[in-house]
Amino acid sequence: MTENRSRRQQAAAQPVTFCGTVGLYAEAAHDSTKYDSAVLFLSPWGLEEMCTRKLWRDLAERLALSGIASMRFDYPGTGDALDRGDFAEGLAVWEKAVLGAAEELRRLSGAARLILVGHGIGATLAASFAPKLGTVEATVLMAPVISGRSYLRELAAWSKMVDEGLGLRKDQRIADHVAVAGLVMPDEVAAEIKKLNIEALPTPPASRVMMLERPARDKEVALSKHLAALGAKVTRLPYLGYDDLVSNPTLAKQPLAVISQVVGWVSEAATQSKGRKAHLQASEVPGTARLEGPDFVETPLRFGADDRLYGVLCQPRGQRRGATVICLGSGYDRQAGWARMTVETARYLAAKGVASLRFDGADVGDSPPVVGAPEQTLYTDYQVDDVIAAFDLLDGLALGLAVLAGRCSGAYLAFRSALADDRCKAAVLVNPFTFVWDKDEAVDDALRYNARSLEDYGRRMVSGDTLRRLFAGRIDVRSAVTSIGKQVARRIAGMMPALMAPVSKYARLGEATHALFKRLALRHMPLTLIYSATDIGLDRFRFHFGKNGEGLKRYGNATLDIIADADHNISPPAAKAVVRERILQAALKAGEPDGARANTHVNDAPTFPAGA
Known part of the structure; x- marks a missing residue:
C-alpha cells in the first residue's frame, strides 16, 4: 500500500454540500476490491479537530486504496460549515448533519452498510447516534469521551494552557463560554454534551467495535469491557502517539502504527460487494457544490495538477469589486484558519463585495502531499507552486486580479510568492x-x-x-x-x-x-x-x-x-478587525477588475474546470 502511495499522486477528496455544511467524499480506487461498506468519519471538536484533520485525510486515502469509500465533514458552526444563528435544538443540529452525511455517503458510494470512525467527542457521537444511522456493521472509537461533564472540565484546562502559551491576559480570554483556541462551542450544544455519558450504553453501537484506549484511562478500559459484556466483539488496542497528535496542529505527529491498525481492521470488518451498485465515478459526482449565506456564496473545489489541492472560493452575492484575496494558511492549520479566522475574514470580505480563495497547501489539511516532495514543506519553494496553481485557477475563473494575505509562515509564503509571480498585485503580511x-x-x-x-x-x-x-x-x-x-x-x-x-x-x-x-x-x-x-x-x-x-x-x-495587545495568532477581536480592514483596503486599492469582471455576480458565476 505504501509503495502505491509513493508512486501515484493522490487527488484531494471530492467536496459535496448538504445540511449547510461541506463534506469530503473519498471514492474507492477503481482497481481495488469492491465493498458494500463505506466509512463515515465523526470528528472531534476544537483544537483536537484541527490536530486530527490530516489524520482523517490520511485514513481516507489509505481506505480508498483498499477499496473503501469514505466521507468526512464539518459540524454546523465549525470549519467550512455555515454559521447558524439558532442552536435552540442543541445537539440535534449536529445530529441532523451526521444523518445527512450518512445519507450522502450511501448515495455516492452505493454502499448499504456503514462503518463509523470517531475521535474524541466524535467517537462519543458515533456510539450515541449509531442506532439512528441504519446498518452500522462496525465502529472505531478513538479516545472516546466517556463523560461529557469531565470532557468540558478538560476543555477548560486545555483552553487555559493554550491561552497561556499565546500570552493572552485573563481579560482577553473567552471565559463565559466553552471555548478552546478561540473556537466557541454553542451554549446549547455544550449543555447537552455535558449530559452525555456512554459508560453504560444499553446496546453496543455495532456488533464489532475497535477501541483505541489512551494510557491510564480507566473509564475507556471499562467501556471496552462493558461493550464486550453487551455482546460486541471488541478489539482493544493502545492509542500510541495520542499526545504527540493532539498537542498542536503545526507539530502534530501522525500515529502511523495506529493508522495502519485502523485501516487493516476496517478492511477486515467491511463486507465485500456481491452485485451491489457500482461506485459513482468522480465525473458523476455533482461538480459544483455551494453553500449560501446572507452575503456570500461559497464553492468548495479541487484544483491544480491532478486535482491535488482543496480550497473554498467565497464570492459576494452582489456586485463584486476590487481584487480577489488569496488567503494563505499558517503552519499546518487547515484552510479555515486558527479559530476559523480565515473563514470569518472571507465572509466579511464578501459582505464588502470582495471575493476570496482559501486553500490547503500540499500535505496540509485536506490537500495530499506532492509525490517526491520532502515531508517538511514550510518555508520552502514547494509551497510557492501551490500559490501559482491558485493564480492559475483564478485566471480561469476570470477572477485573476489577486492579492495575497497570510500570517506567520503564510506571510512568508505570500512574500515569496509575490516575488515569484507578478500576478500578485498586493500583499498583506501578518506577523x-x-x-x-x-x-x-x-x-x-x-x-x-x-x-x-x-x-x-x-x-x-x-x-x-x-x-x-x-x-x-x-x-x-x-x-x-x-x-x-x-x-x-x-x-x-x-x-x-x-x-x-x-x-x-x-x-x-x-x-x-x-x-x-x-x-x-x-x-x-x-x-x-x-x-x-x-x-x-x-x-x-x-x-x-x-x-x-x-x-x-x-x-x-x-x-x-x-x-498593541495582540498575540501572534491575532486572537483579540479588535486585532482581528484591524487585520480584516487592512486586507479589505488592499483588495480595493489593488484596482477594480475590467468592466466585464466588475459586473460579474455569483448567480452568473463562471464555469468551473473539470474536477472543481
Whole structure:
C-alpha cells in the first residue's frame, strides 16, 4: 500500500454540500476490491479537530486504496460549515448533519452498510447516534469521551494552557463560554454534551467495535469491557502517539502504527460487494457544490495538477469589486484558519463585495502531499507552486486580479510568492517570522521551540502565570535561554560598523532581505506589514528596518502597522478587525477588475474546470 502511495499522486477528496455544511467524499480506487461498506468519519471538536484533520485525510486515502469509500465533514458552526444563528435544538443540529452525511455517503458510494470512525467527542457521537444511522456493521472509537461533564472540565484546562502559551491576559480570554483556541462551542450544544455519558450504553453501537484506549484511562478500559459484556466483539488496542497528535496542529505527529491498525481492521470488518451498485465515478459526482449565506456564496473545489489541492472560493452575492484575496494558511492549520479566522475574514470580505480563495497547501489539511516532495514543506519553494496553481485557477475563473494575505509562515509564503509571480498585485503580511530563511536554522526546531521576542520574554517574566508554570516545570528554560541568546546576538550584529557587516551572517541576511524588498518596490506592488507589538517577527523586522521601521522609507510601496495587545495568532477581536480592514483596503486599492469582471455576480458565476 505504501509503495502505491509513493508512486501515484493522490487527488484531494471530492467536496459535496448538504445540511449547510461541506463534506469530503473519498471514492474507492477503481482497481481495488469492491465493498458494500463505506466509512463515515465523526470528528472531534476544537483544537483536537484541527490536530486530527490530516489524520482523517490520511485514513481516507489509505481506505480508498483498499477499496473503501469514505466521507468526512464539518459540524454546523465549525470549519467550512455555515454559521447558524439558532442552536435552540442543541445537539440535534449536529445530529441532523451526521444523518445527512450518512445519507450522502450511501448515495455516492452505493454502499448499504456503514462503518463509523470517531475521535474524541466524535467517537462519543458515533456510539450515541449509531442506532439512528441504519446498518452500522462496525465502529472505531478513538479516545472516546466517556463523560461529557469531565470532557468540558478538560476543555477548560486545555483552553487555559493554550491561552497561556499565546500570552493572552485573563481579560482577553473567552471565559463565559466553552471555548478552546478561540473556537466557541454553542451554549446549547455544550449543555447537552455535558449530559452525555456512554459508560453504560444499553446496546453496543455495532456488533464489532475497535477501541483505541489512551494510557491510564480507566473509564475507556471499562467501556471496552462493558461493550464486550453487551455482546460486541471488541478489539482493544493502545492509542500510541495520542499526545504527540493532539498537542498542536503545526507539530502534530501522525500515529502511523495506529493508522495502519485502523485501516487493516476496517478492511477486515467491511463486507465485500456481491452485485451491489457500482461506485459513482468522480465525473458523476455533482461538480459544483455551494453553500449560501446572507452575503456570500461559497464553492468548495479541487484544483491544480491532478486535482491535488482543496480550497473554498467565497464570492459576494452582489456586485463584486476590487481584487480577489488569496488567503494563505499558517503552519499546518487547515484552510479555515486558527479559530476559523480565515473563514470569518472571507465572509466579511464578501459582505464588502470582495471575493476570496482559501486553500490547503500540499500535505496540509485536506490537500495530499506532492509525490517526491520532502515531508517538511514550510518555508520552502514547494509551497510557492501551490500559490501559482491558485493564480492559475483564478485566471480561469476570470477572477485573476489577486492579492495575497497570510500570517506567520503564510506571510512568508505570500512574500515569496509575490516575488515569484507578478500576478500578485498586493500583499498583506501578518506577523511574518522572516523574509529570507536562514539555512542554518532547521524549520522543525524553529516550529518546535516557539521563540519569542525579547519584549515578550520581559513581559512574561513579571507575570504570575509564568512563575507558576516555571515552578510546575512547564517551561523549557533551555530553549528560552537559547532563543534569548540568538536575539541578543542579532541585535549586537545590527550595531556593527558597516565594515564588519561581511563577517556577520545576520548582516548578509539583511542585505538579501533589502534586495527582495527593492524588487517589489520596482514593481510598485503595495506591501502591507502588520505586527503584534511583542511578536518575534517584529524583532527580526527591526533588525532589518529599524525600531520604528524607518528603513521602509526607501520603499514607497511598503507600510507598517503595529497592533498593541495582540498575540501572534491575532486572537483579540479588535486585532482581528484591524487585520480584516487592512486586507479589505488592499483588495480595493489593488484596482477594480475590467468592466466585464466588475459586473460579474455569483448567480452568473463562471464555469468551473473539470474536477472543481
